[in-house]
Amino acid sequence: MGDSGNRQSTSNAVWGRRLYKTYGKGKNKANALAGLNLNVPYGAIYGLLGPSGCGKTTLLRCIVGLLKVDSGSLLAMGDVPGARDHSIPGPMVGYMPQDTSLYNELSIKELLLYYGRVHGMTSEDIVYRTSFLLDFLKLPTRDQLIGCLRIWEHLLEIAQSSQQTTIIITTHYIEEARQADRVGLMRAGRMLDEDKPSNLLDRYNMVSLESIFLYLCHHDLVGNAEDEELMSGQFALESTMSEDSAVNYDASKPLIATESADAGGSNSSIYGTVTFENIPRGRPPPDPCCVFPSLPAFRVIMALVIKNLTIMKRSIGLLFFEFIIPSIQIILFCLCIGRDPHDIKLAVVNNDLGPMGATYLKFLSNTTFKQVLFNSLDHARDSVHQGDAWGVVEIRPEFSEDLMQRFLMGINVSTKVITGSTVYLHLDYTSQQISAVIHARTLESFQNFSRSTLALYGFNTHYSDPPVLTTDPVYGSADSIFTEFMAPGICNSITFFMATGLTTLAFVLEKKEGNYERNLVNGVTPAEVMLSHVITQFLVLLVQVGLLLLCTFTIFQIPLEGNPAAVLFLILIEGLCGMCLGIMISCCCDKETSAMQLSLGLVYPLLLTSGIIWPIQAVPAWLEYISEALPLTIATDALRSIMGRGWGIDHMFVWLGFVISIGWAMFFLMVTAVIGRIKR
Structure with missing residues (x-):
């Protein structure tokens, strides 16, 4: 970089040269950024214009450190986004994604408290900023749930309570108007169609108003130079830039990037905005060195855990169901499987x-x-x-x-x-x-x-008497039933798959709602998010396993010859292994449907090949080697040996069950890290 480049990079809040970013491979390769140059001065309001798909979102994600450019030079606030000890992502940047991306289960106070803890703010700072924001944004009571803050509900209440009130909303984000009683679609000064949203969807047999609008534009007979522009996307931004407003760089001033549309809440077009805000006097900025520590930050993990527990508390019925479903499964198993038929x-x-x-x-x-x-x-x-x-x-x-x-x-x-x-x-x-x-x-x-x-x-x-007589059993009882053979594997599999499903769903929903990305921009690392979910789900797992073992050994009297602590420890390790698998699945899938399908698709293969239902000695020789390497097989045999033979953790076979389960958990986490790096 020459002297001219150095001067330009230091005189701009955001500076980029020859930026390239592509998606896909081979024939499907598409350029999101193609040699882009960018200069955003300090203190400026910068309008980022362009139709949908032109690369605005990709550029903003690169600026805030969510993506890395394939080639080129990009500096934000004097350093490369995501560099060590740099506060982008972190407290220096404010980021408004296209979607709301807020935790609907939290109250206004709880949400602000969560982000304050993430940024390491003191309790006094959090209270001060919360009071300021409540007054500045004219928000209702701080105990109001985020999910209940609906402007559309207020508009509908006004319109329906008095037939004298009529509301007209203008927006280029077409899907926003889906809740209206009637919509009109305009183009080039002409009304293309108007009706109830449901009637339009039925008439054109489409799933979105945006698809209907593009269809109508395509078939509009009035040709003009705007056709190509309308088909590729809408321009909806106004840009103002003040060269006189440039100021010297100050690390205590945050960069705010916004993906928005207009005051109506559109998320179709995107604004790129860079502003500065002085931190109140006497209130030091968060330490940027804590944003990307070498190890996960304890305060961030605790903030995430408290947030997760608060969300769980909001769905107490679902939480209760999560607690008892493993017990219901083991009860049904003990009642239905392994007993002799009658009548x-x-x-x-x-x-x-x-x-x-x-x-x-x-x-x-x-x-x-x-x-x-x-x-x-x-x-x-x-x-x-x-x-x-x-x-x-x-x-x-x-x-x-x-x-x-x-x-x-x-x-x-x-x-x-x-x-x-x-x-x-x-x-x-x-x-x-x-x-x-x-x-x-x-x-x-x-x-x-x-x-x-x-x-x-x-x-x-x-x-x-027959010529072959059975003497006293070495292990077990001559009167044992098939339930006792399957019970260890069923306990392991219930714990494993429940942990997998719950962890997968929690991660995917957080990503889908945009909260995961917002957390990353706020300086939270993927490792901290994963650890917080593991800790939260582990607390749920403790209750689940406790109730499961209570039903198994107390109600149905399944024999337990070994140490109960070893049984509990091994099942918990298997649950942690399932959580790690859930994290890996959620990293691979962006939708909850595909994630749950993948999770459910693993149930029967693992159940059938892990010696849970039938001994692995009965499978073909080549499959037996594969079966022994699976995460449930040796762990199930080890648990069976603890329960039926009374072996302890000092026995090599039991010890091997612990080692293999922990090894699989580490493998799942390593694969997750590789997939995350590839995706990024």
Whole structure:
């Protein structure tokens, strides 16, 4: 940069030379800034003119440090925007985005208090500035919620309360007029159309008034030199610049950049404004060195956390639902999954000529089975074909006689005797769970029946024992149910996916409403925003996990052999991992619909491949290696070992579950940082 360039850069509040900024790649590459030069003197009011899409928003975002130019030189208030120890972004710049971008759940006082804390202002300064702004802007009571400040509601109340009052609003931001009773669309001194907004949308089959206006302009027969201008966007700004108003640079004076339209609140066209405001005497400016510290600033994080908690407090019903939904899920799981079926309809054909067939049927559980007697096997099988029964128990005529011979003669009986003393099952195998229960319970009943019969006739009851016997379990209980196998994974998955969804939604909504961008301009770093949401969601997570474990171990008595603290710690780590995944998803997506679709799309793949529903030993070998590397797999097995085996954190397998969960959380955060850098 030559001497002339140095002099110009130091004599201007904003100075830019040969600025280039592009979006997209390859054929989709578009130039937002193409060799732009800019000079904004100190103390000037600078009007930035141009139709929609000409690069005004991109230029302002570069000036306030939200974007970096691809090439060229840009200085704002004497330094590169975003440079270390520079107060842009930060307290030196005031930025009004196109949208309102305010937290509707906060009151006027709470909103000003939040931004005062972000900028490190003292309590006295915040009270002073709040009182000044309330009086200067003629705002209502400081406890009024931002979301209730609606000028349109006031206008509608005036118009509807008295039929004598008529209101005409002029604006080039067409969508602003959507709430009017009737709108008229003008062009080149002619009225193109007028009607109720809803009627216009229906008539032209379009979703916005702006689309209708462009359509009408395109089909307007009156041609003039303004056609191209009207189709590309509206000019709505007036520019004034005073060369005599230039002043020397003062680091205590803020730069104010505004994206606005007019007093009517339009956000279609954009004003670029640079002004100075003296900070009141005796009130030192915020320390610019605190804007971009090497580590997140504690005061900023606390301001963000208090803001998040206040917003949560405004939606107490939703917060209560967030607290109890994991408990509802675990209750439904314990009630519906893993327990034995009951009242299974079983067709019974007892053709036994002796008493033993009827005796055996009495050993069948009346809780598990609901026996329906049939006279013939064909009729019984027909009931299964028609879906009235799940299977048929067939006992043949020689059952009692042949069974006694089998007891007495052992291995010396004929095949006919073996066949006659056998109970036959004809099952509907479309439900593997029900057919497995029928098979297991009928076999168990026959074993109990055999012991009873052998004891009745004075034989050794061990003759009925199978050649393979199960001794006392090493871990667990012989009476354990499938619920106990799935419970650790369900606890982990509920916590993981709830944390993912809530964090994703919180981030995406903040970005969508423009509050995230406003925070960045005020010097808040992405790391501080992320940490504040993690802290806030972690407080919610503590309540969720506490209620979830209370239902699991107290109400449903799921066995817990290990340390409860290890269980709690591992589930909380898994929740933090889910939060980090939510942060990554929100960084990838700009709309809540796409973010939630991506979050929901991960549920079943992780649920099915993490050994939660079924052991991973059952999956193909190549998929097993992938499954073991997923964030829920080893953590679920580790939690299962703590609960069922009583292992502690000193056991390598349990310790590995903690390490992998923390590793995935770090990986998600690193990917988020990379994506954020690429997007910027």
